[in-house]
Amino acid sequence: MNKYWFYKVGLVVVFLCFAVVGGAKVKLPALVSDGMVLQRGEQVNLWGTAAPGETVNVAFLKKKYKTVADAQGNWKLMLPALKAGGPYTMTINDIELKDILVGDVWVCSGQSNMELPVARVTDRFRDEITADSNYPMVRYIKTPLLYDFHAPQTDIPGISWKAMTPENVMSFSALVYFFAKDFYQKTKVPVGVINSSVGGSPVEAWLSEEALRPFPSYLNEKRIYESDDLIASMKKEERKKSHAWNVALYQGDKGMHEATPWYADGYDDSDWQQTELFASGWATNGLNPINGSHWFRKDFQVSEQQAGEQATLRLGCIVDADSVYVNGTFVGTVSYQYPPRIYTIPAGLLKAGKNTVTIRLFSYGGRPHFVKEKPYKILFGKGQPEKGELEISLEGNWKYRLGAPMPAAPGQTAFHYKPAGLYNAMIAPLLNYTVSGIIWYQGESNVSRRNEYKALLSAMITDWRGRWNRPEMPFYIIELADFLSPEDKGGRAAWAEFRKVQAEVADTNANVTLIKNGDLGEWNDIHPLDKKTLGQRLSRAVFQQRSN
Structure with missing residues (x-):
């Protein structure tokens, strides 16, 4: 073998290395995308991946920022506090992001009353929704149902920011629709909402593994479902039983x-x-x-x-x-x-x-x-x-x-209700995104275990605040609405006791506000329609707190 051969091989290797590095373009998480709302008045995180050692250049509002991807290819930088406004354009290396707003961003979480779409309340509010649903300065993301028992995830693929327009509004959360619209009307500040909620979900599904450590029963339950093989076999067996029942x-x-x-x-x-x-x-x-x-x-x-x-x-x-x-x-x-x-x-x-x-x-x-x-x-x-x-x-x-x-139909295991699963897949990927606070509407699935709810929800609040690195981040707890027949005295008493527990959580944790909702219930519907009054109450509470 002569030197010329080694020279040629060396050139090929160098060329391939440059090709690999050149192909490792900057990648952004789904949240950092067209139409996003960045939090005003706070330092704002931007993050993503690139080739190890690659320089990442960001241009936004006539200013430039720079960072370098670490050895694992991860990068992160902070923008200084921003004033409300938009729409703007941002470039990150060769990526151009359009229609960006700066305003207030909220994470809304919980169960079905947080998910309940505008389409489900049109019986009561059809005329208003038809005539007054064009607010393009309000943006919304609904995360899909995902769960994971292995580790916190870093992204939620497939999601995108949508403007509040007549074409999009029917899929918006009804509570979010009335809250965001009212808050925008009060402030003229853009509003962004990330709705990460799952119908029927219990609070323990939204706690991280670390937050579950004081609750060994839930932590051990989580460990059971760390086996993908177990979940797959259970799903297969349950599908067979369900199919046989239906046949x-x-x-x-x-x-x-x-x-x-x-x-x-x-x-x-x-x-x-x-x-x-x-x-x-x-x-x-x-x-x-x-x-x-x-x-x-x-x-x-x-x-x-x-x-x-x-x-x-x-x-x-x-x-x-x-x-x-x-x-x-x-x-x-x-x-x-x-x-x-x-x-x-x-x-x-x-x-x-x-x-x-x-x-x-x-x-x-x-x-x-x-x-x-x-x-x-x-x-x-x-x-x-x-x-x-x-x-x-x-x-x-x-x-x-x-x-x-x-006979009764065979049961189906709701794996997404198991401890830590929703936190890992639907909250952890949001933690880098700078937000104003949390709006929490959940509890129906924990009424029967109301004696432990105060400890669980308080642990969740502390954990989320720590992971967002905001020890006093505002939390707004929506009180459970009245429910059940007047004849069901035991059931109604349980729901009333649960509302007292929610109030105790608000009273014993700093910067936690309870939003009254008990009077808006319907005895025959766990999903009361009057999300307008509730949304306006929430908007008023947020507005007053931000004004203080």
Whole structure:
């Protein structure tokens, strides 16, 4: 081998090294992207990855900043405190970020009442949402459901900032919508919200492993689910059981297999028993609930004028799930109990004279029923009876027949509710982002363990503050709304005790504010609609605190 050969090989190696380094461009986390809101009045973190030793240049607001990626390829720098404004543009090496605002940024977390979208409150606030939802200086991110039991994660891929516009607003959290809009109207300061919440989640899922150390039972539970193989095998087995249950339900349901299905137009239901919509006799065997499928049919009359029109079918809320047919045609389904049943009856389906609505109700494990004091009707026009559109009531007597009695459906393990899982995947990736504070609406899933909630939530507050490196970062706790039937005295007492625990957390932790919400509840709905009053109360509290 001659020197010339070694020379050529050396050139190739050097070339390849430059190619590798040159290809390792700066990468940014999903939060640092077009449309983001940077926190005003605080030093602001920017971070990402690059080739080890690579220089990272940032240009923003006519100033330049520089740092160097460390040996692992991580880099981070701080911008000085910024004044509210925008939109601006930022460059980070060869990346250009557009439409950046500077204002107040909030992390909103908790469970379903924090998640509940604007679309779910349009019954009550349709006109306002339609006429007043264009606030492009308000930006929003909803993190997807993720969990991890191994370690805190560093990014949440696939998320992006969205402006509050009519095109986007229906997916915004309803509470966030009313809070952010009201706060912007008060201050004219841009608002950014990162909504990292999961319906049904207990508080322990949002604590880090370190914060769980004083709670060994939860820490040990977390350790059980560190095995990916265990989770995969449990999921596989549970899917098999669920599939078998559903197959048995279908095979055993006479309503699906008779020569004329029970949902068919013109089916003879003359031998079915009569039951009042809110009666309970059909739902039990005299002592225990009957799970499986239950069928209901009701005839209603439509005029010549209404025939052929599109209409809206409202069936309140149903425990647990349903499939619905009008004149033998499938019009909709909901797979769990909480969402309002709002189904469109397409134009041409209704006919003059007698029509029939059929409900196939599914009960998985509790007492099946129709929730009282909800709308059960057919609406013509725009479906807004308060504006004078015609409606046909569906309350009163229905025809009833049991389809397939079943044992309770096999349970599904909610792995994302296990300790530390949500913290690792949905909070840890946010910790570098500079924020104004935390808004927390959670607790429904911890009412039965309210005796330990004060310690758990206080530990979470301390932990989050430490990890954001802000020992007195503001926390706003949303009080649980009133819930449960007046007849359920024990349940109502438990919820009242829980609200006292929430107040104790606010009283014993500095810079924690309780936002009153108990009076805004609905006894028959764990998701009360009046998020407007609540959002305005929250906005007022934040505004007063920032003004002091």
